[in-house]
Amino acid sequence: MSTATQSSTAGPDAGPDVSILAGRTHEFVRQKVIPIEDRFDGDVTMAGGDDLRRHLQAQAHEHGLLAPQAPVEYGGLNLSMVERARVLEAAGYSLFGAMAINAAAPDEGNMHLLAHVATAQQRAEYLAPLVRGEVRSAFAMTEPAPGAGSDPAALATTATKAPGGWRIDGRKAFITGADGAGFFIIMARTRGQAGDRGGATMFLAPAGMPGLQVGRHIPTMDRSMVGGHCEVSFDRLLVPDAAVLGEVDEGFRHAQVRLGPARMTHVMRWLGAAVRAHETAVEYAAARRGFGSPLAELGLAQQLIADNEIDLAATRALLDVACAALDAGSAASQETSIAKTFAGEAIGRVVDRAVQLCGGLGVSADLPVARIAREVRPFRVYDGPSEVHRYAIARRAVKAARRRASS
Known part of the structure; x- marks a missing residue:
């Protein structure tokens, strides 16, 4: 090991x-x-x-x-x-x-x-x-442009009060696991209009209800997610008052309960994949000979291996800091944004270096490295693109500086 x-x-x-x-x-x-x-x-x-x-x-x-x-x-x-x-x-x-x-x-x-x-x-x-694993689920938040994506305030799906419940109308996209999901958690606007902050509510809806339609699988480069990434539409979907998850108009606040921890568990899983790619590459480099010596004894190969070890260790350290903050009861918005951004990019670097170390085999199906590269690349987009996290990290830093200056 x-x-x-x-x-x-x-x-x-x-x-x-x-x-x-x-x-x-x-x-x-x-x-x-x-x-x-x-x-x-x-x-x-x-x-x-x-x-x-x-x-x-x-x-x-x-x-x-x-x-x-x-x-x-x-x-x-x-x-x-x-x-x-x-x-x-x-x-x-x-x-x-x-x-x-x-x-x-x-x-x-x-x-x-x-x-x-x-x-x-x-x-x-x-x-x-x-x-228990008897069903799967889906979280229906992301929408086609100009709807909600990196900016949740753009939420366009609506939930209108109806006798005994709510009527939901709208379209979603890139809903992971939607095909075959047993139920959906739907984010819909119950107050205001697209672009307004707040005013969202989460609803629970079993699959197969009239008005809930899972559409096509959106073709993506990753292939390891059961149920794919699908388009989902709601056309006069009627759900009872008991379907409200949390409180009405508090959906964005409640979603934060899920957001930080889910980002960190993504880091955990993809970190494991990056470790496998790295180990595969080191084992290959130790056995493969070129220019009179094992590949792993050549300086440029050693630099790739060392940089991978550094990125893996740094990712693990930032992950642990964010997890400790979450366990302490903090929202850990800054810690999780930093860890997610660094990890998304560091994991990509690790796997890319592993591909390079393995040469032709690194882009083949004979080793797991190529498929891992295919799977981890979307992580820099999923759960908030790196650019959006950097925007949020900088805003929090500036806000803290202004608070210190005024105290």
């Missing part, structure tokens, strides 16, 4: 039980999950989609690994953010690993949201079967 992998199973805040759990997760992923990923080049649809998910999650349940992030009373392991960091990194060593232990997006983030915001009845109806 390289230094990068050794440190991935023993963080400073992780107790021995978490280290053991991370180790068991790593072994489960290597033995049960990676052979399937390799056979189908990381294409989850070709590998079986939901049938594969159910098969792997049943095995994860038998190994005591299912839903490490979810509440114990619903069948999860209830790990804190710091504790789950090493476990989800170990799962992320395979592109299918997070799915296998029921900690993949968007379900993982939706479990967190439901656990903190939903009513007891909503948790029984939606959270419990989600944790």
